Structure formats: structure tokens, C-alpha cells
Amino acid sequence: MFDLDLWKEILSALKKNRMRSFMTAFGVFWGIFMLIVMSGTGRALENGVMDGIKAFASNSAFFWTEPTSKPYDGFQRGRRWNYKNTDIEYIRTHISDVEYLSPRLFGANTRDGDNTIRGKKTGAFNVFGDYPDFFKIDPWSPIKGRLINEIDIRQNRKVCNIGERVVEVMFDEEEDPIGEYIKINGVYFQVVGVVHAETRVNIGGGRKEETIIIPFTTMQKTYNHGDVVHFFSVTSDPGVPVSKVETRLKELLKERHHIAPDDLQAIGSFNIEVEWKKYTGLFTGIQLLTWIVGIGTLLAGVIGVSNIMLVIIKERTQEIGIQRAIGATPGTIITHIVAESVFLTVMAGYIGLALGVGLLELLNMALEAGAQDEVFFRNPEISFTMAVAALAVLVLSGIVAGLIPARRAVSIKPIDAIRDEGI
Amino acid sequence: MISLNNVHKSYVTGSNSLHVLKGIDLEIKQGEFVSIMGSSGSGKSTLLNILGILDNYDQGSYYLNGTLVKNMSEKKAAQLRNELVGFVFQSFNLISFKNAMENVALPLYYQGVPRKKRNKIALEYLDKMGLLEWAEHLPNEMSGGQKQRVAIARSLISKPKIIFADEPTGALDTSTSYEVMEILKEINNEGITVILVTHEHDIAAMTHKIIRLNDGVIAEIIKNGDLKHWKHQYAKELETA
Structure with a gap:
């Protein structure tokens, strides 16, 4: 009232x-x-x-290699080593609870000076060799064109996805980059997509706009990486804590590469779940x-x-x-x-x-x-x-x-x- | 109407107990015009407050209009006051931020009377007091006599059976005092019991019955007929003084 x-x-x-x-x-x-x-x-x-x-997969973990810190199995400490394609294959076939697994190679980066050429334009960018699964862990979306796909991997196609900054540097304003070629470290790649990173989580340094992504297999073959894998990302199956998978993978990799089980340095890893x-x-x-x-x-x-x-x-x-x-x-x-x-x-x-x-x-x-x-x-x-x-x-x-x-x-x-x- | 039986009242302040009323027996009938007199500290105001259910008492019994008033809840007391009793105070006690009409209408507000209706009634009562053109004025814009007339209008609006007036003329000059007393007389003529406390003999002399209190007991009750004689005696006292 x-x-x-x-x-x-x-x-x-x-x-x-x-x-x-x-x-x-x-x-x-x-x-x-x-x-x-x-x-x-x-x-x-x-x-x-x-x-x-x-947008980043919160159940993901990342692995890279560091020099060993302990002598083991006849090897001295301080040994430099790398993951191999066979490791990836082994994990794919033998380890359950892994949802996505995406190996990566680091190519030329911005610190090397200009590594990309197109006509009179040059630029310094970070080049990665990736699998399409990577886009499921750290989402990227195509602004134009498409993302790298499974067929690019299988046929070792010389195609690339480029970040927004790459477009700005390498192309004139009104130019459509799709279908054009750029020379990355001496090899021509066709641009199939302009991509935008959905997250600001940064792996491997540099700004995400300055990234060039090419198929992993192409990178391995074209630049003579042999069967080396620099880095890989995994996500755990839904409901499985990624920390568990991380521990298991570390044990496995140590065994396969003659690393002391108590060597805490040799395998570098990062677990988003913990950060999250x-x-x-x-x-x-x-x-x-x-x-x-x-x-x-x-x-x-x-x-x-x-x-x-x-x-x-x-x-x-x-x-x-x-x-x-x-x-x-x-x-x-x-x-x-x-x-x-x-x-x-x-x-x-x-x-x-x-x-x-x-x-x-x-x-x-x-x-x-x-x-x-x-x-x-x-x-x-x-x-x-x-x-x-x-x-x-x-x-x-x-x-x-x-x-x-x-x-x-x-x-x-x-x-x-x-x-x-x-x- | 009012029936007091051996009423005692003490004020306790710390370890001191002050016995103010020492056994009061009193009957007041409907329609009487009574004044309570007495020197300072004789308990006259205390008596009035007990009669008006503003204060409680320690011993004895008090029947107001047939209802025993003892250890009454505040809510019940408030309702009884609102229904039966009107108050007029020495210092008028108008609400300073309400105009004359609103002040008069206030008791009806507590009865839940709608605004328009109670303001209309308030205007009627102000008219009776000859204050119609002052209805929109605030208390501080009025003279003492006017304020007291507003206060009387306020005490009347709830159609009480009894009006209690605590030194109603105490703050007024003689001629205004007589005006106020005239009004109270008229009210009494309409059948309302009027009980007032005063220490002025001429004011008391206008009432029909004077109750003289002395040190907490009733010293004498002077009825209408005796008044003239009493007045004469009082005048003599003044002369000798």
C-alpha cells in the first residue's frame, strides 16, 4: 500500500x-x-x-625434448635427442585414453631473419609443420579458404595456412592470397587458407598472426627432418585427467629413448589442465x-x-x-x-x-x-x-x-x- | 467513567525511590469538568498521565470506561487512547513539519481513515476552532493560542469521551488562556469529560470540580457550589500575602 x-x-x-x-x-x-x-x-x-x-582444449598436454640430465644405459648425460615417427605410431596404437595426438615440427622462425619471399616482398615468420588434429587442440578458424587437411598430409602437398599478419606483409591490400604461392625457406607453397587463432595460448613463441602452418609430412620430407618429431600435443579422452596420460607417456618415452627413469629434465612437458x-x-x-x-x-x-x-x-x-x-x-x-x-x-x-x-x-x-x-x-x-x-x-x-x-x-x-x- | 482505587506510584531512579502517589481513590463521572491542582511535586501530572494511560501504576486498580487498565500492552494502550482519550499539552506538541490540517488529522491516520476523508473532517474541526484559513500553515507560523486550538481540534477529532489537558494554558497569556478555557467549556457542554491539570486558581475556578493534591494524596475535593466561597477565601489569601 x-x-x-x-x-x-x-x-x-x-x-x-x-x-x-x-x-x-x-x-x-x-x-x-x-x-x-x-x-x-x-x-x-x-x-x-x-x-x-x-577455446583451448583444457585436457591437453604438450611434450618436447631437453638434453638428458643423467647418464643411463651407456649414454652420457647431456645427450640431445628427439622423438621419432615411431614414437607417435606406438602411442597411437598402444596407449588408450589418448583422444587426439598431433606431432609438430618447428621450421624457420622470425629470429632467422626474412625466410619468406613473394616477388619483391619478404617477411620473417614462424613456420610449423602440423597435423589437422592440432586444430582440435588449439582451435584456428579459416578466414578465407580452408585449413590443412588429412589429404594434404597423405599426399605431402606443398600447401600452407597463413596468419593475418602474413597476408598484410606478403600481399597487396586488394589481393586475394588464396591460390597464390609464397616461397618459404626456398620452397614454394600454395596458400590454401588465411587462418585466425581462436586462443592466445602460445606454443613455440612468436605472435600467432605471424604464423605459417604447413602439413607435417611435407615439412619432414621437404626440409630433410628425416623421422624426427620436435614436439607433440595430446588430449586425453573425456573423463580421463590429462595428468594421468602425461605421466604414462613420460614413462613410456623414457623407456624407448634410454633415459633414466628418474631424469626429470629430459622430457619437457606442459599440462594445460594444471594451468586451467x-x-x-x-x-x-x-x-x-x-x-x-x-x-x-x-x-x-x-x-x-x-x-x-x-x-x-x-x-x-x-x-x-x-x-x-x-x-x-x-x-x-x-x-x-x-x-x-x-x-x-x-x-x-x-x-x-x-x-x-x-x-x-x-x-x-x-x-x-x-x-x-x-x-x-x-x-x-x-x-x-x-x-x-x-x-x-x-x-x-x-x-x-x-x-x-x-x-x-x-x-x-x-x-x-x-x-x-x-x- | 473513571474509577481509581488506592492507586500508588513510585519512580525509581537508581537506588532512590520516590513515592509520588500514595493511595488515590477517585471517581469521575461522564460529563464532568474537573481540574487537578497542587503544588510542584504533588503528583498531579503523574495522576493525569496514569489516567491517560501514558504511564502505568504500581498498586491499586484503575477502571476506564469499565475496562481495567493494568499492565496493558503498548498496542492495546495505544488503541484505547486513540478511541477514548484526547490530549492537550502545555507545549502544544504539534508535529512541526505537518501543517495545521495534517496535525489535526493525525489521530484518524492511525485509525486508518483514508487521506481525503480525514482531511475533510480535520477542516471541519479547524472551522469550529475558527482556524479554517490557517489550515495550510505550519505550527511555527501560528501564535500560541492558535497552536493550542489546533491541538484541541486534534484531541477532538477522534471523538473521545475524555479530554486530558496538562497545563493547557501554562504557556499562554491571560486573555488567550480564557479563550482556550471557553473552548474547553463548550466541549464539556457537549458531554465530553474534561480533566485538566493547572496551578492557576482562576483557571481551576472555571471548572466544576477541583481536586487538590498534596504530597501524593487527595487533600480536598471542592465541588461546584463551594467554589464561590473558596474563591473568596483565595482572594483573601492573596490580599494578606
């Missing part, structure tokens, strides 16, 4: 103490504002980082911290409201006494005071909420204006549930803040209240 008198009373009480009402409300305002802004920016950091890795958990934990921590600080600030504001209500009640003791003398029940008085407190809290909180969301929106606009793939900060936002929760917390805290002074107000006998000569 809308009660005009109730609101008139509340507004006049607040208006009479403009400055004090404002300062009090500011406490609550600031609490909510902080909560919203902190939570939003925390979420932005999470969005930024997670956007960069969320670290990130998830980190962001849960950030959100938790946000709430603790936010609620703490809000609580300080609410205590301020309660305090100010106590003072208002003290000042209005006589008035409350009169109202009770002419028939106001304690219930009426409590309702008035609590309504006043809730009004103050919710108004202040709502403004805090609105300004907080507004600030996040501004931040978002600024971020999008200077949008880059590299930013680790994007889409600052708060969820609708969070906004509702914050408002619920406000109403609740308003009630609590009002209830204590209200109980005090009705605990004074009406006659004492009337006699009260102010302060």
Missing part, C-alpha cells in the same frame, strides 16, 4: 538534515559502488584471460575477495545508517511520544522508522549500483574503442543475479539498520518521550 503520509514524513525528516542524510547515504553508496566496480573489473580480468584460453585449475582458482579467489571487501565496506555504511537513525530517533523522541499519545501503536512507529532506513539505504545503494554499472559501461566502451586481441581485460560486467543480490542485501541491511533504533524508540514510555525537552 502506498502511504503518502509515510513518505512525506520520511522525506521531510531526511530533508531537515540534508547534509547528514547525504553523508550517511554516501557510506552505503560507496559500499555498493566499490562492490560493483571491483566485482566488474575482477570479472573483466577473468573474461580477458579466459577468452584467450577458453590455477586460473579458475585465482578468479574464484578474486571474486571472493571482492565480496569480502565489498560487504565489509557496505557493512560500514549500514552501521552509519543505523547510527544516524539512532540520532534521528533521539531528536524525534518527543514527536514519537506525541504520536503515541494520540494513538500510534508501536507497530506504526517501527514501520515508519524501518521504512525510513530502508528508503535511505536503498536509494543510496541504487545510486551506487547505477553509477557503478555506468562506470563499468564507460570502461567497456573505452576498452572496445582501443580493442586488441592482446588485452587481458575485457567486458567488465556484473551479472543480473549479482545486482539483484546486492539490492536484496541493501533492503535487508536497511531493515536491520532501522530495527535497532526503532526498538529503542518504542521502548521509551510515551510520557517520557513527551517530557523529553530535546537534547
Whole structure:
């Protein structure tokens, strides 16, 4: 029920103490504002980082080789070694729980100087030999043309996928790169696709836009790598922790390459699952911290409201006494005071909420204006549930803040209240 | 209407206990016009507060309109006050941020009367008090007498059976005091019991019955007929003083 008198009373009480009402409300305002802004920016950091890795297969692990650190089986320590095609074959046929397996060769890279030529244009790029399965682990999407496929592998086709930066350097603006040839380390390859990386997880260094991907088998044969494999990625079957597969593969590879079982250095590996958990934990921590600080600030504001209500009640003791003398029940008085407190809290909180969301929106606009793939900060936002929760917390805290002074107000006998000569 | 039986009241402050009312027996009938007199500390205001259910008492019994008033819940007391009783105070006790009409309408607000209806009734009562053109004014824009008339209108709006007035003329000059007393007399003529506390003899002399309190007990009750004699004696006292 809308009660005009109730609101008139509340507004006049607040208006009479403009400055004090404002300062009090500011406490609550600031609490909510902080909560919203902190939570939003925390979420932005999470969005930024997670956007960069969320498309990445979270059940993947990567293997490369390092010099051995222990002598074993007649070999000295410090031996350099490589994976072989047979290793890959063996894993494919003998190890269960492996979903995708994609060997990789590192070709020329940007540090070698210009390695790619087309007419008068030259550029330095990172060249990888990959299997199509790789796109299932670290997703790439074709902007034009197509991705490297199984037939390219089988027929050792001299075709390549190139990143956006490669197109910029090697082609004129209006040129269509598809079907054109570029010379990579002295060998011509036909461009079959311009590709864009879906994630910012980077394996093998360099910017992903500066990547040239050619079929693994072509790379091995064309550049005389023999049966060497530099690197491979695996993903575990759904439901199987990739750490388990990682451990098993390490044991197996050590056995096949005469490496001491307790040599911790020889096989380099990296497990996304572990990193993923670290990130998830980190962001849960950030959100938790946000709430603790936010609620703490809000609580300080609410205590301020309660305090100010106590003072208002003290000042209005006589008035409350009169109202009770002419028939106001304690219930009426409590309702008035609590309504006043809730009004103050919710108004202040709502403004805090609105300004907080507004600030996040501004931040978002600024971020999008200077949008880059590299930013680790994007889409600052708060969820609708969070906004509702914050408002619920406000109403609740308003009630609590009002209830204590209200109980005090009705605990004074009406006659004492009337006699009260102010302060 | 009002029946007090051996009512005691003490105020306890810390270890001190102040025995204010020491056994009051009192009967007041419907339609009486009564004043309570007594020196400071004689307990007259305390008595009025107990009668108006603003304060409780320790011993004895108090029947108001047939209902025993004892250890009543605040809510019940508030309802009873709202139904039966109107208050007029020395310091008017109007709500400062409400205009005259809203102040008068306030008791009806607590009864849940809709806004338009209660404001209309409030205007009628203000008209009776001759304050119709002051309806939109705030209390601090009015004189003492006007404020007291607004307060009386407020006490009447809930159609009470009894009006309690605590020093209603205490803050007013003589001529305004007499105006206010005239109004109270008219109210009494309509059949409403009026009980007032005062320490001014001329004001008390306008009532039908004077209850003189002395040190927590009723010293004497002077009825209408005796008043003239009493007034004469009082005048003599003044002369000798």
C-alpha cells in the first residue's frame, strides 16, 4: 500500500538534515559502488584471460625434448635427442585414453631473419609443420579458404595456412592470397587458407598472426627432418585427467629413448589442465575477495545508517511520544522508522549500483574503442543475479539498520518521550 | 467513567525511590469538568498521565470506561487512547513539519481513515476552532493560542469521551488562556469529560470540580457550589500575602 503520509514524513525528516542524510547515504553508496566496480573489473580480468584460453582444449598436454640430465644405459648425460615417427605410431596404437595426438615440427622462425619471399616482398615468420588434429587442440578458424587437411598430409602437398599478419606483409591490400604461392625457406607453397587463432595460448613463441602452418609430412620430407618429431600435443579422452596420460607417456618415452627413469629434465612437458585449475582458482579467489571487501565496506555504511537513525530517533523522541499519545501503536512507529532506513539505504545503494554499472559501461566502451586481441581485460560486467543480490542485501541491511533504533524508540514510555525537552 | 482505587506510584531512579502517589481513590463521572491542582511535586501530572494511560501504576486498580487498565500492552494502550482519550499539552506538541490540517488529522491516520476523508473532517474541526484559513500553515507560523486550538481540534477529532489537558494554558497569556478555557467549556457542554491539570486558581475556578493534591494524596475535593466561597477565601489569601 502506498502511504503518502509515510513518505512525506520520511522525506521531510531526511530533508531537515540534508547534509547528514547525504553523508550517511554516501557510506552505503560507496559500499555498493566499490562492490560493483571491483566485482566488474575482477570479472573483466577473468573474461580477458579466459577468452584467450577458453577455446583451448583444457585436457591437453604438450611434450618436447631437453638434453638428458643423467647418464643411463651407456649414454652420457647431456645427450640431445628427439622423438621419432615411431614414437607417435606406438602411442597411437598402444596407449588408450589418448583422444587426439598431433606431432609438430618447428621450421624457420622470425629470429632467422626474412625466410619468406613473394616477388619483391619478404617477411620473417614462424613456420610449423602440423597435423589437422592440432586444430582440435588449439582451435584456428579459416578466414578465407580452408585449413590443412588429412589429404594434404597423405599426399605431402606443398600447401600452407597463413596468419593475418602474413597476408598484410606478403600481399597487396586488394589481393586475394588464396591460390597464390609464397616461397618459404626456398620452397614454394600454395596458400590454401588465411587462418585466425581462436586462443592466445602460445606454443613455440612468436605472435600467432605471424604464423605459417604447413602439413607435417611435407615439412619432414621437404626440409630433410628425416623421422624426427620436435614436439607433440595430446588430449586425453573425456573423463580421463590429462595428468594421468602425461605421466604414462613420460614413462613410456623414457623407456624407448634410454633415459633414466628418474631424469626429470629430459622430457619437457606442459599440462594445460594444471594451468586451467590455477586460473579458475585465482578468479574464484578474486571474486571472493571482492565480496569480502565489498560487504565489509557496505557493512560500514549500514552501521552509519543505523547510527544516524539512532540520532534521528533521539531528536524525534518527543514527536514519537506525541504520536503515541494520540494513538500510534508501536507497530506504526517501527514501520515508519524501518521504512525510513530502508528508503535511505536503498536509494543510496541504487545510486551506487547505477553509477557503478555506468562506470563499468564507460570502461567497456573505452576498452572496445582501443580493442586488441592482446588485452587481458575485457567486458567488465556484473551479472543480473549479482545486482539483484546486492539490492536484496541493501533492503535487508536497511531493515536491520532501522530495527535497532526503532526498538529503542518504542521502548521509551510515551510520557517520557513527551517530557523529553530535546537534547 | 473513571474509577481509581488506592492507586500508588513510585519512580525509581537508581537506588532512590520516590513515592509520588500514595493511595488515590477517585471517581469521575461522564460529563464532568474537573481540574487537578497542587503544588510542584504533588503528583498531579503523574495522576493525569496514569489516567491517560501514558504511564502505568504500581498498586491499586484503575477502571476506564469499565475496562481495567493494568499492565496493558503498548498496542492495546495505544488503541484505547486513540478511541477514548484526547490530549492537550502545555507545549502544544504539534508535529512541526505537518501543517495545521495534517496535525489535526493525525489521530484518524492511525485509525486508518483514508487521506481525503480525514482531511475533510480535520477542516471541519479547524472551522469550529475558527482556524479554517490557517489550515495550510505550519505550527511555527501560528501564535500560541492558535497552536493550542489546533491541538484541541486534534484531541477532538477522534471523538473521545475524555479530554486530558496538562497545563493547557501554562504557556499562554491571560486573555488567550480564557479563550482556550471557553473552548474547553463548550466541549464539556457537549458531554465530553474534561480533566485538566493547572496551578492557576482562576483557571481551576472555571471548572466544576477541583481536586487538590498534596504530597501524593487527595487533600480536598471542592465541588461546584463551594467554589464561590473558596474563591473568596483565595482572594483573601492573596490580599494578606
